[in-house]
């Protein structure tokens with residue numbers, strides 16, 4: 001019998017977890033040809049998530065958990081889940097039921113058709129604020145235009161992957177992980193299917209607008225050096241324009257003598273160049289910061305406790 005591990009990162013999800021397991025179990029019961037196992041990753045929750053997980057584990061044999069020593073973020077939680085998975089297929093999904101488990105049969109069909117992965121994208125972002133939708137739109141078009149990884153607009157971290165693909169993902173050992181990009185970067189045949197976005201019924205979203213912005217910036221800098229090239233091109237263009245302007249000024253001065261006026265020109269040039277320099281240093285800084293963190297080679301997560309024993313992992 002083929003096995004499937006379901007990886008679920010959880011941060012303050014005490015309310016939704018029992019409901020999540022109930023609904024998912026109902027779906028699993030309709031697919032008896034596969035053996036399912038849950039790997040919940042408690043990402044340093046401040047509520048009773050870990051107690052809820054322990055209760056669930058005592059009720060259901062196939063509920064496994066890993067608990068972090070602090071909040072490391074969803075990316076680290078997903079990595080920990082993948083690292084501890086052993087099944088033939090691995091599903092990654094959110095705990096809040098925004099990723100409906102009823103998609104399982106269709107997803108499994110997707111990989112059984114000969115794809116290494118079947119991933120989902122949101123049909124329509126109902127229930128999200130206009131500004132969020134805009135951030136998301138700008139992000140996807142930027143990402144697709146300037147980096148090596150391409151993904152449909154609305155792509156989410158809900159997917160099923162083969163063992164082969166999971167192993168490839170685990171080979172990418174970067175500390176600052178941007179899974180949406182990593183999933184695409186490793187390649188492999190992926191089938192994209194659409195699903196209807198569901199509003200979160202219990203608990204609240206963990207994302208602030210600033211958080212989303214940082215996430216988008218991470219995504220872009222992780223998979224593209226285009227911003228760095230942009231600085232070089234901009235520098236070149238400005239140098240050319242300056243050269244022309246210098247020539248004009250020189251000729252004017254030689255032919256008509258020194259003209260004292262020019263306060264506005266000087267001020268504009270100084271402010272403009274100042275702005276451009278600040279921007280360039282900022283972009284450079286983004287990359288240097290990433291290099292700095294990456295060179296420390298710190299672990300991606302620190303687990304405090306787990307009920308996965310080594311026998312589970314063979």
Ligand code: UDP
Pocket residue numbers: 008009010011012013043071072073074077093094095096098204205206207
């Ligand atoms: N999550 C996590 N660590 C964090 C933030 C979120 O493990 O630091 C989990 C969270 O419990 C949920 C998933 O990541 O299962 C997605 O989070 P959320 O629903 O807040 O994001 P959204 O759906 O709004 O993008």
Ligand code: MG
Pocket residue numbers: 094096098200205
């Ligand atoms: Mg959510």
